[in-house]
Amino acid sequence: MSEETRQRKSWLDGFMAYPLPAGLDEEVARRNIVLLDQKLYQLWSLGENLIYAWTPSEHGLEVLLAPHALLTEFTERAPGGAERMRRATMLETLLAQQEHLSAEAFQATARELELKPLHVALPFSPSDGLGLRLVAAIVERYGIRLVEDRAVILLDAVGFSLLTPLEQVVQLSSLSCSVNAAYAKLLDREININFARTTTGDGFYIWNRMRGMAANVELYQLLQFILADNALARERATRKGTVPRLRACFHVGSHYEFYQSEGLNPTSFSYLVGQVTIELARMIERALPGQILVGKFYTAMRDADDEMLMVDSKDFVDCTRAPLQALNGLALGGSEIDEIACYLTGQRDTAFGGSYGINEYEIQDKHGLLHRVYNAKINIHRRHGEPIYLGLREDDLAGFHARIVNG
Template identity: 45%
Template sequence: QSVNCSPYVDQLTGFSGDLDLKQRSNLIHLENCLNSEWALGKNNIISWCPAGNGILIIIAPHYAIAEYVTAVDSDRSLSDQVKVSASFITDLISGDRQLSHTQLLKVSRLLHIEPRLIELRQSLTKDPLETEIIEKMVRRYSVNYVASRAVTLFDIVGFGLLTPFEQMTQLNSLSYSLNSAHAKMLELDVEINFARSTTGDGFYIWNRDEGLTANVNLYHFMHLVLADNAIASRKSLAKTVPELRACFHVGSCYEFHQAEGLNPTIHDFIVGEVTIELARMIDAACPGQILVGDFMTNLFEQQKAPRIDLVSDLDAISFLQRAQNSLSKLKGLELSGERVTAIKCYLTGEELSNGEFSIRRLDITDKHGRTRVAYNAKINIYRDTAQPILLGIQDK
């Protein structure tokens, strides 16, 4: 029996308004069917494909994905000797979920899961917009793996020592800085589809868009959040504005929607290698410090359509150079009524004999005895007549 859920189609701002009434009704019916198959979070929808007057879907209990991989690693077998590789499962829950009919049946045989047919009120139109909405709906009822996601972590210093009222006030202040930075980037036509997930005393922030440009935009977004916080801190007399420390890293993660009542949440959550590294780095960060993780990643860079280039083996140092070179997109930015004339972002180190600076690698050992490398970052924002905003701390 279908659960009467709030139409997710209507919450896809900018999408559903372009659908005719029959398409919209058809997709709302599909959404209700997917919600029923999701079974309050018991199941994950892995793949789908159009089939006649409906769609075929492959559904597995949320624990089954891990069990498939465990069966390989431990040489155990599930029922009917189901054995698939970890990379096969990862591929299934990465990127687009639509498969061809042949591909879906092959996956069905490998996983020993019978596909389920959802009858629709009318056949799908093959409209790209319609397909995109179905993809978003299916991903909402599943776990999604992203191999390379840039995430920044903002942490409020001394949060546990604050009164409950001060905690609430400082979290609201940080939320305002996030929204203010977002608005400033939109004014400059710099796109960032940012998402947030609370840590209790701060937020994980990431760009839902993927690729090199999206990651660079997130790094600039971090600049503006910290700048807004610094300006507010100068004006504040009470403990209403938080003292922050921040970390930036690129790595893999799983994205999912938690159950909230009878439906999955609209906003997604993340957990994975990137959040673990950020949590370990932030523990070692000093008040006011900005740390950048030591990452190596492959990213796509959008050129003039339809060209897309792959940037291979991009490390943290090369990434920061690209971020510095792209600061022209923030031209015209105003902070606290003052026009920004220049922004400089860099990784710190020792001064060399030739007057240049090295980049110091910081070894961070966590409570588990594991060591990782990070870099100390600085951002200097210069304005017309006001004093510069200096973010981060000096190299020590």
């Protein structure tokens, strides 16, 4: 496969990031993806219906299908407050399901939602003809999922609203180019991040379609290379204002993921809405030009052994350091990388040998709500080039409207 073919992807290629069953030919897998997608498309009925749950059978799937309105009607028709809360919790648990339900749980859910299961006939076994994780990813295009453990980036161009429309287009094009360049750098080291993005008007939300600790670490690596490419582009720019100055936020939190209709098809990329996007929007409002903020989180993430572990913001940044060593030697701006150092900032503690602590900040948004964040720094040292310093030092935060809440 040529380099160009490897990097230019269709909606089909996005699904090929999932592991295939042993011995399954890629071309056979592609045909099976298209066949399953066509079957689900017919049930989707131009966006009228959603798939709420599914379970595999020997030659197909059993699915629970209903209009969007069930999302609210199921709780609204509850006879009392306690029952409404129980139903809301049950629905959230169902939407948070990453993969299929067992046959017993599927039948119980069908009774609870008062839905009759539908059979989707296939000429192959889902587990052997695609793999259940891949089937789950395809089914998700036709439903709504509640995600608790995915990291999301928000990039914002400073002073964007003051630019002319033509200048805005130029800056967004530059930012898009930096995103693509960062992705290409990671591809060079076989880090095939399956990322998605959606515009905010003056920037982008970016996330990894894959989930888990490794996927979130890859997203943090992508953020570092986006900011580095942007910094180099700003240095090379011959005309002021053609490359945006950025501020960036990184956070992990809950959100709903869904696929809008585009013409007569569901979009090939998802949209996010929920607590994590709200938190990021509030964080970016207070971020200084050039600043990198990491939101405070404590979330269960799946590790490489498929085990769930609880991870907080400090643990996460610590866990990103070892994978960064694999990027040493990668060329950036014509010079090879010797080291990438990423850390959360704080004041020097003279009582403990002059080591640096980590400051936790509290910011207040325009609605009076409080949010906890950390200030992040990324230093990229190059063998034959000047270091690239990303983010702001503690000494640079005089204009940061936040208070330290350590302890």
